[in-house]
Amino acid sequence: MSGPVGVRIDPGAVRRTLRAAGLRAQRRFSQNFLTDVDVLEAVLAAAAPGPGRSVLEIGPGLGFLTGGLIAAGARVTAVEIDRGMVAHLGETFAPEIAEGALVLVEGDVLDEDLAALVAAPYDVVANLPYHVTSPVLHLLLGGEAVPRPERCVLMVQREVAERVAAPPGAMSYLSVFVQYHAVPSIVRRVPREAFEPAPEVESAVLLLDVRDAGSAGRLPPAMEDSLWRLVQAGFRERRKMLHNVLPRQLPIEPARIAAALEEAGIAGNRRPQTLGVGEWIALLGALGPLPEDRRGRRAPHDQTEPPGPEPARDAAGEPR
Secondary structure: OEOOOOOEOOHHHHHHHHHHOOOOOOHHHOOOEEOOHHHHHHHHHHHOOOOOOEEEEEOOOOOHHHHHHHHOOOEEEEEEOOHHHHHHHHHHOHHHHHHOOEEEEEOOHHHOOHHHHOOOOEEEEEEOOHHHHHHHHHHHHOOOOOOOOOEEEEEEEHHHHHHHOOOOOOOOHHHHHHHHHEEEEEEEEEOHHHEEOOOOOOEEEEEEEEOOOOOOOOOOHHHHHHHHHHHHHHHOOOOOOHHHHHHHHOOOOHHHHHHHHHHOOOOOOOOHHHOOHHHHHHHHHHHOOOOOOOOOOOOOOOOOOOOOOOOOEOOOOOEO
16 A cells, blocks of 8 residues: 555554664554554545645654645644654655754653744644543643644544544533534544554544634633533533532532523533533533632643542543
């Protein structure tokens, strides 16, 4: 199989490229290299890079996708944490770096200042290890992401992609967080066999069309912390009814919560996973400013959540 830049891409080609460069997949970086040209082309089609378009690529690895982006005329800033991969990319793309088509950054994207890396408008393309998906989503979509990307095309664990794009009835904290900031869609599912080495789980290509900061349905930045406190409170006991869980998790009298639910048109016996983003916003509007929680708060492990007591987690990293 030949890729979009004329480079052979299949498991054998990936293994040969790694051997020739003196490299190997690093388990500590959760490296799994894409070997399916159809998936590669699907990622490029979703990213839709054009001449002069700025693209932030997270985790370029061996550079197959990087080459496709550059061939389409995009100006690519690639952030790679693996020093060996950085050396390989620097040698492979030396002419493109010299011409300014590629800026190669060695480091962890979570430690980088986005504003110093890219200027708006720009898009993001990434192959994300499971354990950094939530922090990266927070970096790209959260309040400190300046400038915000316009489009994100992310290779993620299939379960996470489905959770992000879930409809009301199957929502999670992550669903609400991402859907508040963007319109998600699953481009395609990707089998384990499309990678070398094969991961233990299936993946999916997730497309996020990021909402403009001034678009309808978005709150002033000062109100967003209250929204995430409210949503997190609901999902701490995701299997419980709202009229039971919210008074336990928020410093608000049950009567006030019952009145707010009624005002927002939300039945108190509904569970948090049934609420869409607009309903959470309506409930916050009915509740008004949330009082300070003095019950001893600490920063949670998952950076997609606002400060609050650490919730129990399920296998996918969501609060139970």
